[in-house]
Amino acid sequence: MSRICVIGTGYVGLVTGACFADLGNTVVCLDVDETRINRLKSGIMPIYEPGLEQIVDQNVRHGRLSFTTDYPEALKNAEFAFIAVGTPSGVDGEADLQYVRQAAESIADLVEWPIIVVNKSTVPVGTGDWVAEVITRRRNGRPLDFNVVSNPEFLREGSAILDFMSPDRVVLGSLHREAAEKVARLYLSLRCPIMITDLRTAEMVKYASNAFLATRISFINEIANICEELGADVREVARGMGLDKRIGPSFLDAGLGWGGSCFPKDVKALAHMAVLHGTHPQLLQAVMDINRNQRRRVVVKLRRALGTLDQKVIGVLGLSFKPNTDDIREAPALEVIHLLENEGASVRAYDPQAMQAAASVLPRVRLCETAYEVAEGADGLLLATEWNEFKQLDFGIIRQTMRTPIIMDSRNLWDGEQLRAMGFTYFSIGRGSKTNGHTQG
């Protein structure tokens, strides 16, 4: 069993640390955020992730998992240092590597034994080489036996533990095969395909994967917009496409477009890298344009239905960028709310898990305690995130309490025919009228 230090205890670092501890390793998770670490020490999870609390609690009790803000304590005798810090977008869309640099420099300052530095953060192609340079420069001639391995993370928030424990694949990249093989051993018990490649290729696998998934979503959204005009139903179109084994059904849900802490910054960073190196990422640009437009389209539908959005009350259901997470980074709901507010609407909202996160970034939005409170007195009700609890709402109550019964179902979750029969004006995404070809949206 190995001794592992995980640097950064966000969605990726905390899940990685907890899961490696669960596989029998001794793991110290480190973060510079004191509040976060203090909470973790008291058993309070800093993020909402199904199953995380249980696995953390269990491994802390067995002495395999601990938390600290102290770099020397965290790195002490570590054989592996996993870097899992944030890599947000910089001003030009490039990935900001300042946190990765800090982590690499701390390793260089404190480690005096052989160590493998594993990059789990999503980093631009070439960062593995750069991390090695940062460490070597920082050592200033003092020798250190270290290797850098890229190990991009593919977990999804909301099913992160499952994704870590049963990954489709583990990708490892290094200039030193032996180092990559040592990291591979940490994953052997998961019995999944392990691919070992060079550093830059591993880094590129992550960007290419996220860009491809974002492309599928933008593709189906473009098809949805065409469906609306031509009187087809995008849900059925996607089902028909997805049954083709060459295509498959995933990431073909039309809606408000992609968001979250990864796709937006990763597609942007890939496009930025491409431009920087003289290529023209036309497809990536279109993928981003379609996504931006998708948010605007629902606002236009509401404006057209109401005549104006000025002084109208719009209720928004769901704030997190997808169900089963409290993460609101680049959530489509936030952008839609911003557009609604710009047109003079007053917005109220509810989310099952993201209310705390939302409070600090949505100062003008009235945050409600239930979906029904959101609907009360509203001129329009917009579904932004398809949480389970929104699937079976009592639309009888909602119909009675809304001021204007307009529904914008941006996730194609509800039964439009039933809602229209109840007296709602119902809009969805990519579902044109099947009978006469004119659009209902």
Ligand SMILES: NC(=O)c1ccc[n+]([C@@H]2O[C@H](COP(=O)([O-])OP(=O)(O)OC[C@H]3O[C@@H](n4cnc5c(N)ncnc54)[C@H](O)[C@@H]3O)[C@@H](O)[C@H]2O)c1
């Ligand atoms: N969130 C995801 O679903 C996901 C999935 C795959 C890959 N990734 C990638 O993994 C990386 C981490 O993402 P995240 O969502 O976990 O980020 P996050 O923002 O949730 O967490 C990052 C953590 O790193 C800490 N940190 C920053 N600088 C530090 C330093 N010098 N030393 C120690 N800790 C430091 C922060 O305090 C924070 O707690 C990113 O590159 C991201 O693109 C994320």
